[in-house]
Amino acid sequence: MPLIRSKCDNAAAGVLREEPASLASASPDERWAAARAACDPACISSLGDALALELDARVRQAIFTALARIATPESAGVILPYMRVDDASTRTGALDALRAMPEAARPHLPGLLVDPDADVRILACDLVRDAGGADGPRWLCAMIETEPQANVCAAAVEVLGEIADAAAGPCLSRCAERFPDDPFLRFAIKVVADRVRAETPAPRG
Amino acid sequence: MAESELLDAEEYRRLCDYLYRRTGMAFTEARRYFVERRVEDRMIATGSSSFASYFARLRVNMEGEVEKLINAATVNETYFYREDHQFTCLTSNMLQERLRVKPPGEVLRIWSVPCSTGEEPYSIAIWLLENWPEVDAHDVEIVASDIDTNVLNAARSGIFGKRALMRLSAGLTGKYFTRAGPEHWQILDELRQSVRFTAANIVAQTETRPHGLFDVIFCRNLLIYFDDTSRRIAAENLYESLAPGGYVCLGHAESMSRISPLFEVCRFADAIVYRRPLEAKHG
Numbered sequence: 408m409p410l411i412r413s414k415c416d417n418a419a420a421g422v423l424r425e426e427p428a429s430l431a432s433a434s435p436d437e438r439w440a441a442a443r444a445a446c447d448p449a450c451i452s453s454l455g456d457a458l459a460l461e462l463d464a465r466v467r468q469a470i471f472t473a474l475a476r477i478a479t480p481e482s483a484g485v486i487l488p489y490m491r492v493d494d495a496s497t498r499t500g501a502l503d504a505l506r507a508m509p510e511a512a513r514p515h516l517p518g519l520l521v522d523p524d525a526d527v528r529i530l531a532c533d534l535v536r537d538a539g540g541a542d543g544p545r546w547l548c549a550m551i552e553t554e555p556q557a558n559v560c561a562a563a564v565e566v567l568g569e570i571a572d573a574a575a576g577p578c579l580s581r582c583a584e585r586f587p588d589d590p591f592l593r594f595a596i597k598v599v600a601d602r603v604r605a606e607t608p609a610p611r612g
Numbered sequence: 613m614a615e616s617e618l619l620d621a622e623e624y625r626r627l628c629d630y631l632y633r634r635t636g637m638a639f640t641e642a643r644r645y646f647v648e649r650r651v652e653d654r655m656i657a658t659g660s661s662s663f664a665s666y667f668a669r670l671r672v673n674m675e676g677e678v679e680k681l682i683n684a685a686t687v688n689e690t691y692f693y694r695e696d697h698q699f700t701c702l703t704s705n706m707l708q709e710r711l712r713v714k715p716p717g718e719v720l721r722i723w724s725v726p727c728s729t730g731e732e733p734y735s736i737a738i739w740l741l742e743n744w745p746e747v748d749a750h751d752v753e754i755v756a757s758d759i760d761t762n763v764l765n766a767a768r769s770g771i772f773g774k775r776a777l778m779r780l781s782a783g784l785t786g787k788y789f790t791r792a793g794p795e796h797w798q799i800l801d802e803l804r805q806s807v808r809f810t811a812a813n814i815v816a817q818t819e820t821r822p823h824g825l826f827d828v829i830f831c832r833n834l835l836i837y838f839d840d841t842s843r844r845i846a847a848e849n850l851y852e853s854l855a856p857g858g859y860v861c862l863g864h865a866e867s868m869s870r871i872s873p874l875f876e877v878c879r880f881a882d883a884i885v886y887r888r889p890l891e892a893k894h895g
């Protein structure tokens with residue numbers, strides 16, 4: 408029988424090291440280990456500093472995970488600026504991390520929905536789907552009453568189609584009226600309005 | 613509407629559409645009875661008086677309801693030769709690839725985590741003996757871990773019922789098992805000795821690390837139970853437990869690309885699996 412059973416727990420573990428690693432180390436493996444070990448709120452600011460300098464995608468990922476594990480509004484706040492960066496993979500990493508801590512991300516959502524940058528507002532609509540909780544429909548309804556850009560409204564409407572109930576009907580109609588020359592948005596709103604009409608309101612709590 | 617049906621056809625379709633969009637898990641009409649019972653349990657647990665109010669709660673994911681329903685609807689089951697296309701991929705591709713880059717003579721290490729009652733690691737052992745012509749030329753170590761020590765004890769005893777064995781041919785059952793009662797079979801001692809069972813929580817780095825580095829990890833039908841943060845931690849632990857260039861196989865409803873960008877996707881003929889890059893990527 409060639410299948411073997413090893414005798415020692417640590418048979419192949421010799422290569423793993425145990426000294427405390429530093430987020431500022433020159434070695435990506437050490438920075439990775441340091442990020443993975445940093446799961447206390449006291450580490451938020453050093454994780455934030457490290458994130459600003461980190462060029463290794465794998466280490467950046469571990470920093471995002473550490474912040475998601477800490478899961479406080481402060482640790483979520485450290486991630487928010489990365490919703491604006493040009494690099495798509497960092498942006499996605501930031502969004503995924505925020506989605507992983509919905510309760511911690513939630514207090515930031517109302518601000519993000521009125522961010523001066525339209526791209527950020529679109530990403531914020533997407534975050535409302537996972538992190539908005541029971542307030543999500545109300546926030547998006549308020550947004551589409553005043554949001555000046557049609558493509559941002561379209562993003563909000565799409566999410567409303569998934570989370571809203573019949574109560575969203577009137578604000579959807581008013582949004583459609585604000586964009587008489589946008590057949591795409593008007594069509595999207597009609598589809599969503601038909602869909603949410605059948606939905607009973609979610610219980611509060 | 614038949615008496616047993618909690619949801620009408622349209623409601624069931626909306627529920628399935630929703631679950632598919634949220635989780636990628638596809639529930640068909642064939643699973644309807646089963647899904648309805650789980651929905652019923654969750655309606656009671658959440659105090660929802662109608663499907664409409666339960667669905668409203670689900671749609672805003674109140675108190676993590678999506679995860680809770682999925683947990684309830686995913687059977688905690690396992691059986692021999694489950695998703696054996698991945699075992700085909702193991703012997704046709706992954707092991708060859710690993711042998712190409714490993715120093716000659718080094719042990720090939722395979723980890724089944726979670727292993728539940730042992731069907732998966734024993735399947736791997738049987739599959740290698742049956743389907744890998746080179747099996748005599750290499751040393752293979754199979755480690756199997758689970759968080760639940762009760763299932764580990766059952767796994768060590770190696771006694772299985774008919775349901776667990778349903779996908780094995782009579783030939784294989786006859787070759788690798790002895791009867792242990794009218795409805796039970798025990799796997800041969802030699803195979804029992806070939807798998808090392810250990811307790812490990814996959815989200816605890818201190819418990820995964822001592823297991824060392826593996827060439828191939830089977831981590832099937834577990835991540836689906838986790839919330840995003842636990843999934844990320846588990847993915848990082850799996851990454852650390854793989855030798856560079858090592859592979860991880862997930863269950864069919866799970867995908868690592870959503871969970872973690874740490875791995876490369878490898879599309880082999882028989883299975884899509886994930887690989888820890890040989891060289892760490894920078895930038």
Ligand SMILES: C[S@@+](CC[C@H](N)C(=O)[O-])C[C@H]1O[C@@H](n2cnc3c(N)ncnc32)[C@H](O)[C@@H]1O
Nearest residue numbers: 688689690726728758759760812813814832833
């Ligand atoms: C559905 S079984 C999967 C068995 C096998 N991999 C398969 O696909 O057939 C899920 C197993 O995950 C185990 N489990 C749950 N949480 C775990 C954790 N954090 N770490 C390790 N195992 C865990 C459970 O005890 C259970 O045995």
